[in-house]
Amino acid sequence: MASMSFSGVVPSFAAGTNQTDETVTATAEPSASLQTSPSDEETSSAKSLDEVSEPTAESELAESSRDGSSSDIEAASDAPEAVDEDVAERQADVAVSPLSLDANGNSVVKTPTRTSTIIKVTKGDVRTAETTIASNFSTGARFQLYYVRWNGSIGDAVTEPWGTCQIEAGDNGICYFSVPNTNNGGANRTKFYIRELAPAAGSLAAQNYNVLSKFNTGANGSTESTYQYRTKTLTSNSTISMPADHDGALRTADASSGTWANSIKNPTLPVTCELGIKVALVFDLSGSVKNAGAADTLGNAGKGFVDALSGTNSSVALFSFGNTSPRAGTPNFPELRNIDSGTNSTRIKNDIQDYINSFSGEGYTSNGTNWDAGLWATAQNAKQYDLVVVLTDGNPTFSGIESTVGPGTSTYFRELEAAVFSANAVKAQGARIINVGIGEGLNADNNLAATSGPVKYSPGASLNTADYLNVGWEALKPLLEDFAKSISCQAGVTVTKKVKDLGGTTKVASGWTIDAATQTGNASLTPETSQQTNTDGEVKFDLGFSKPDGKETVQIAETQQNGYKL
Structure with missing residues (x-):
């Protein structure tokens, strides 16, 4: 593809009557730089938007206050659960369930217990129907939990292994956090923020995703918002689905589609000059x-x-x-x-x-x-x-x-x-x-x-x-x-003529004759004749190349006017 244009400024200074020609050498070079196109080498099953908003066991429990302070934590009691049944439940889940990884690379069980909560983050990429979003490239996508400060703002990242999750093949585009100590009186019976991290190096997600970190939201895009979501207060024996705007009830910028988005990498254009586009x-x-x-x-x-x-x-x-x-x-x-x-x-x-x-x-x-x-x-x-x-x-x-x-x-x-x-x-x-x-x-x-x-x-x-x-x-x-x-493998050459008067003021100059000539013959020049600068002091020439990576040197010359010198 050809680069847009070359702009050159040819200066002259008012004085005397000598006429001189000035030559400017410019290189107009089409660009053919490429980037890797998205790969289709691995595909997981599609995920419907309707599927990620199922009711959860926590949906009828009261939430904590917006700032997550301990004084507002609800007093709902958790259902009792026998320890031996809990262990058996975990062992069964390890055997049959798709599992995300935590920060230490250990598998995360996706079933909550009497002291833990599961956070399911649904990742999607390509729309396949009006309400169906596939997760073709999600393997290797990573998410991080953050604590919530007393005033409701985002705090430090959770440094324990359970604070990070990574989607694995077979997870169907879902990242699972297993958060411990969410029972009554537990240290993590509170809210958390979630953000996406850079994908695992070399993963399918890393090959295909541009991770999104900010959006322009509000009226006229006037607010730059970090792309993050905050959970409701976690309660044990429950699973919550994210992303969801649990605080704003779909009335704020955080209103969600129910699926976390990433932009897949932009394909490159075909590099050709003959076939058209x-x-x-x-x-x-x-x-x-x-x-x-x-x-x-x-x-x-x-x-x-x-x-x-x-x-x-x-x-x-x-x-x-x-x-x-x-x-x-x-x-x-x-x-x-x-x-x-x-x-x-x-x-x-x-x-x-x-x-x-x-x-x-x-x-x-x-x-x-x-x-x-x-x-x-x-x-x-x-x-x-x-x-x-x-x-x-x-x-x-x-x-x-x-x-x-x-x-x-x-x-x-x-x-x-x-x-x-x-x-x-x-x-x-x-x-x-x-x-x-x-x-x-x-x-x-x-x-x-x-x-x-x-x-x-x-x-x-x-x-x-x-x-x-x-x-x-x-x-x-x-x-x-x-x-x-x-x-179409063309490059523009724009020359702007400026003059400085005796008072030292510089301004664009119309009516000056500018000539251009190619030096290597690798491109055609249009027009082939000289041009007069317009009211903006400009003349434009177009170079046509026969190949995308063609290069040409253009010689620019002006006809000096009486009353000016270089």
């Missing part, structure tokens, strides 16, 4: 786009992307989302259409314009933002696509496919977890996701990374070295055009 453009058509007065800007950016792919033998599919996908009043176009075939380019751009026109169409109502639905719709055909580009101006406020849930005005863990599972369903089929967050002041970096990958775009990066970016509305169209050029 298959792209799905996914448009956020929520009410905030209209409210920002940016609908036309979004449409023009999408159409500019299509135009920039012209002549590359590339194909495009289109998706929309609001509360659901497609957003009400708009269709999805999941089948790929080759831009260079017949009238397809015009038809695709007309369909994008229809998306924009729908904001003022009959029956339009403002929608929220459901990343989950948009990504899941895309996943139904993701095997056809090389690249999925998601254009969104806000954080998800809804989740769900046929039946949606969510506050509509705020972002919870639940909406983000669901979006991650659907994004993983896209990536598991080999399609790379690039998330484009649009608009000034968008607080979404953690969330954009969660549904694509951890690397934020910086100038010069390729589509194989960046996973997400934030961009203002006005910069969206040129950015997408640069993306399209990089897809």
